[in-house]
Structures are given as C-alpha cells and as structure tokens.
Amino acid sequence: MSDTVATADPGYAAARERPPAGLVGPWAWARANLFSSWWSTAITLLLVYVILRALFGFVEWAFVNAIWTVPYNAQGRPDTAVCQNAKGIGACWAIITDKYRLILFGRYPYEEQWRPAICVVLFIGLYVVSAMRRFWRKELALIWVGTLAVIGVLMWGGVFGLQEVPEDYWGGLPITLILATFGLAFAFPLAVLVALGRRSRLPAIKLLCVLYVELIRGVPLISVLFMASVMFPLFMPAGVNVDKLLRAQIAFILFAGAYLAEVVRGGLQALPKGQGEAADALGLPYWKKTGLIILPQALRLVIPPLVNTFIGFFKDTSLVLIIGLFDLLTMGKVALSDPPWQSFSTEVYVVLAIIYICFCFAMSKYSRGLERELNRARRR
Amino acid sequence: MSQAALADAPIPHKIDANAPPAIVLDKVNKWYGTMHVLRDVTMTVAAQERVVVCGPSGSGKSTMIRCINRLETHQEGRIVVDGTELTDDLRALDTIRREVGMVFQSFNLFPHLTILENCTLAPIWVRKMPKAEAEELAMSYLTRVKIPDQAKKYPGQLSGGQQQRVAIARALCMKPKIMLFDEPTSALDPEMIKEVLDTMIGLAESGMTMVCVTHEMGFARQVADRVVFMDRGEIVESGTPQRMFEDPQTDRLKLFLSQILRGH
C-alpha cells in the first residue's frame, strides 16, 4: 500500500536509485508477496494456520503418540490391542517392524532374503553409476550386463551353492525394480528406433512404426498386461512356457516403448532441419549422422518429458498386481490381509509412498541437474 | 555491399579449358508438388571456375545449388558432378558429398560440439583419418580463417561472422574439390560480412571451384568468372560480371539490378 503512494511522489525515482536496506532480503520479499494488502495478509495467516495444524497433527500422529512395538503371544502372534486403542491418535509402526521383510521381499525364503536385499543395493548402485557423466563410456554397457547377470544369479540361485528360488516366490521391491529397470532399459532403445522409423523414407518401415505406436497407445496398460498373461500363451506352441514375469516384462517394454517413441519423435521434430542437412553435406552416413548429430541434440531437448514418462512408468509397474505378480504395492496389500493388522493400512501406505517418492524424486532432481549441466556454455 | 571488395580489382584467373568440367547441369527440372521450381536449367561449371548465382527471392537459386549435392532431388534432366552422375545410387552420392563442400546461410554448426570437434567430425568418420591428424588439419584451416584461438569454444559462444568462418573451415577439412555457398553472408550484420567475404576471396585465390549464391555485387565483380541470373526457376542470362552489371540484355535482369541498387 505504502508503495503505491511512494510511486506518486516525485522524489521517488531519485530515492530508489540505491534500494534502502529495508527493501531487500527476506523481510522485503515477505512484505511484497505475503502482506501487501489486508486480504493478502488474511489469506497468508489463514494458510499458515492450516499448514501448522496439519503439520502438528501429523507429527503428533507419526511420532509423539506412535506405537513402535507390540507384545507377541505364546504362538508368536502379535497382540495389537494397544494399537487398536490408539487408532486415530497415534500411528502403529509396529506393523512395519513386523512386516517389513514381507513387504520388501515378498514370499522369498526368509533365510535367503539377503539375496534380494543385495539385488536392491546393486540396482541402486547401477542407477548411481549410470547417472554420473564420467562413467558415460562404452564400458558402462559392460557394467550393466555384468550387474544384471549377478542380480539374475542371486535371485534365481541354483548355482554356486545358492538355493534355487523360482520366480513365483519373488516379490516386493526387487520385482518393482526389475520391471522398471529392464522395462525402461529395453523400451528406450526400442523407442529411439521406432521414432526414427516413423520418419523413415521407406513406407513399409514407416507404416509398421505408426501402427505399433497407435495400436499400443490406443489401449490401456492393464489390457496389454491381461493380453500378455492370458492371450499370449494361447499363441505359443504347446510345451513352450514363457513365465508370467517375463510376459509382464515384455508387455511393459512394448507399452513404454510406444510412449517413449512419441517423446523422442517430439525431440527429432524440434531439431532444426539444417542440422541433418549439414551432416548430409559433410557426407556422414545415416547412422553416424543420427548417432553423433541428431540424437544427442534431440534427446537433450526432451529430457523433461522423457523423465516424466520414466517416472510414470516406474509407478505403473504396480499395475502388475492384476495379473498376479507381487510387486511392492501388492506386498503391502498382502501384509494388510493378516487379521491382526487389517485396520492399519494408513501406516503401510505411508511407508510405500515414501519409498516410491524416494525413487521418483531422485529421478526428477537428477534430470534437472543434468539439463543444467548439458546446457551450460552452449546455445539455448 | 562491401565497399572494400568493390574497390579491389578482379583477381587474375585462368581456367584450363581442356580439363573436364566440375559440374554439368543438363535440362534439370524440379517440381514441389505442382509448383515448377527449376525449368530446364542448363549450366556447366569448369574446374576452378567461380560462378556467382543471383536472382530475386523464390527464383530457385537455393533449390538449384542444393540439387548439386543432392540435398534436394531433381526429377528430370542430368546432373554430373566431377564426372559422377547423381542418381539414386548411394555409392555415387557418398563420393560426391566427399568432393563437394557446402556453406549455409544459417551456418548450421553443430551446437553440442566444440569448434574443433565440428571440424574434425567428418574427416574422422568419413575420411577415416586418425584423430590427431584430423585435429592438426582442422587447426590449419581454423588458422586460415583466422580463428585458431576459438577451437575449444562452442558455436553459441561465437559471433555470426566467426561462426560462418568456422562453417567454411569445417567444409574445407573434407578437402573438397568444389565449394557451394548459399547466401553465406545474408544472415550476418554488416560489420561481419567483410570478414566472411575476405575468407571466400582467399579461397577463390587458392583456385577452388566455387558456386556461390549471393547478392554481394562487389564480391561478384572481384571474384566471379561468370554471373548467372535466375528468375522463376530459369536461367535468364549469364555472362562476365562486367557485362552483366553494365550491359544487361533482358528486362528482368535490368529490373533486378535496379532493385538491388536501390536496396543498398
């Protein structure tokens, strides 16, 4: 308010040549943005009140009144009476301490669960290494193949004296990470090829790519998963049995591939035509032109929508629940089906949400950093 | 128009009439949909000849020059470059693109590569030159266009004139026999035009075969052996720069010259 008055003052411009100390810094910002008029002040105060209430309520529920352990009876069953009494007042984290192994690793044999645990660590290690630009060399492909082979050996077992564990017993976080990692690792190259194919001058290739994208995009992921699990075996010759996880994985790759292909195509289209022409004029062959000139620039342009799609598909892995695979979210549901714990779904879902947020937030944070780094000192 | 270039006398130059021609266009026709953009274009460029192509906007100058290295395909007629006819044969295309360098109006440098990488890319991947050798070659051409000190920078950090000189150096690194220029100075501020034209004049002095679309009449007078005037897809008139500018035969060229002179 006082600002408007000051503007009318002829001495205003001269006085503002150097801003007085009181007009910069957090106080000035707050005054300009939060308390500039009586109604803005009122809304600010109201929102502060609401936020603080919610925050205190949550802290009280999650920490102050929370119950961390419950007694177990002679049969080793939990006695959740304390939790039942505290319901609505305090969180019952005892369900997590009781069930976390089941949620994270599913029905994998209890004594062998160190194996999926190592796999999760390996997956995360793989992401971290791949994220660092100084490892972006040919050797990275070898690291991927090696790590994924080790993960396969650890999960399946049957060699090196490891007990064999069929996929039916896999579950929890490893399933989610397997679906997401293999899914995106295969879908992304597929998407690049399809996106290039859609711009091909050969009509057959172009038609094939357009059909693939339009067909897959035209149906929901759930129906692709159903088709993979129910219809796909019908087309296979008798005796050939592709397991459920692999079928879901293929369905997932095909689905993600179609969406990513459209994102990549957007990047190809945004690239000025002159770039390809300059490469042609220098005599670069098609694949060199594509790999050295077109893709590095086109993909850089679409980092935000690419990561957006990655995050979406990371979460969509939870849809495999409907074809009977036990991913992280499904294991949460399984844990909740145990009678003593049935009414404590909030606690389980809060923990699951935190796990998903950790992965998704890391992706989003990383992509923003990468974009900044790649654009430093370059055009645009 | 560059005043300095205008003042200079034409570069003395002799063309070997017995050498096989560098470029032959024989009744070339091209359509975009139903639009007829090249009409029976016939022209021969001798080895070491310097040809300047001019004409009003939309007359098909870019289309013609882009047909010579097959960035555009023609539908009728014959184009023979350095003894190789341009057809759908990909091997012939590869040969021709190695021999023909091109400089674009909008530079088209690769923004994600350094200046040096821009220049070494094609020698390494097309000519299969070892990296060290390619870098040495690139530095020698960057020195020739007077920007060796910018080699480690990215194109976005250079001025327009510098970028266009890099684009020339990049094309030269392939050691082409023929250079095509499509309005190399028309995207530049006036003070940068001269530095690019001087580079091109240097190139002409070294005996390079050049086909250059430009409206820089000073440059044409000083460098061109022949000026070709195009209008509505046809070659209307051609001759030495002096004859063309001082004694135009057709009304269309007279009109074009009067417009150009008024514009400057």
Ligand SMILES: Nc1ncnc2c1ncn2[C@@H]1O[C@H](COP(=O)(O)OP(=O)(O)OP(=O)(O)O)[C@@H](O)[C@H]1O
């Ligand atoms: N890709 C294309 N599709 C359809 N028409 C085109 C295409 N490229 C050029 N044309 C048309 O062909 C004609 C010749 O174009 P061209 O670019 O060769 O002219 P120009 O002489 O280079 O003109 P300028 O001096 O403006 O560069 C123009 O009428 C133009 O509109």
Ligand SMILES: [Mg+2]
């Ligand atoms: Mg043009």
